[in-house]
Amino acid sequence: MHPMLNIAIRAARSAGKVIMHATEQLDKVEVQQKGTNDLVTTVDNDAEQAIIEVIKKAYPDHGFICEESGELGNRSSEYQWIVDPLDGTTNFIKGIPHFAVSIALQVNGKTEQAVVFDPIRDELFTATRGQGCQFNSYRTRVTKAKDLKGTVIATGFPFKVKHYKETYLAIFSDMFDDTADMRRAGSAALDLAHVAAGRLDGFWEIGLKPWDTAAGELLVKEAGGIVTDFTGGHGYVASGNIVVGNPKVVKAMLSKMRPHLTPALSR
Incomplete structure (x- = not known):
């Protein structure tokens, strides 16, 4: 060690x-x-x-x-x-x-x-x-899910940025239609760790801080997953808007998000 x-x-x-x-x-x-x-x-x-x-x-x-x-x-x-x-x-x-x-x-x-x-x-x-x-x-290792079918995806409600409520709910609705279920447990650090441990298939949230994600980000990457912002880029540290999972799950999640993104969430 x-x-x-x-x-x-x-x-x-x-x-x-x-x-x-x-x-x-x-x-x-x-x-x-x-x-x-x-x-x-x-x-x-x-x-x-x-x-x-x-x-x-x-x-x-x-x-x-x-x-x-x-x-x-x-x-x-x-x-x-x-x-x-x-x-x-x-x-x-x-x-x-x-x-x-x-x-x-x-x-x-x-x-x-x-x-x-x-x-x-x-x-x-x-x-x-x-x-x-x-x-x-x-x-x-992260899970081997090939798309959203049968997955359990974690999220966090935008309780500190409630002006994103409508956008968030639209994304949630579209994503929920294709998943087995969604979870909101109240700790982003644990959500990321559970993705890395294969307990969850993916995770997404709006407006997190670096201390929420810095450790979990490395856990996910070292478990074979990827971490992106809502457009598939690397701006999640600055924006706090994060999507994680294996590459195929992240791709599917981003496709659900794309139609609903506002300019502010696309940075």
Whole structure:
């Protein structure tokens, strides 16, 4: 195992302990609203600090891009850790057992290491660039679906950008007609990990942030999948509009999206 991946796993498990301890006393968790339909808890902050502490101890000269704390450490370093300490905060607050820790390491702008950790189920998804994707130390691959028939596709509702509601629902309707079923579970990091593990055939969402997708993106690619924006391009980091799956599933999903795309969603 790459030593930096080992540190990322250690950091994710440290954050997981913070989160699991808090699930036993949810009534004591402080919740604040940091934006429209965007919540943060003391647990998000504590878990993030646990991650930073572990990584800084091993690599004091590295930089961080964190959901809660923003940019920290050495901003000029070629090593930047992309951290979402608790992806699925709303689920956590409501006591819904579906959330994850997401940590990625970018070296000169390329994601080289990735960890998504589900502390509720003790499930660990990891990847090192060029060395495949693993789930609890077992190699994983995306599914072999040839089109949307019989697939289960995950998505996320555009709850932070509700002005896209009509477009989203039109795409959802067309895609739903051809799939076996659709899922909306509330954690993009876990959705991406589950695509990489072959549990889901694909995933799409509008307006995600880099910390939502950085780790999951590498997991999917190392499991044989592809990641695109809504036009099949590579603008998903800037736009936050993401489509993932095996190449044939992504092609089928994009064909359902194309008739409904607005100029804003085509970037």
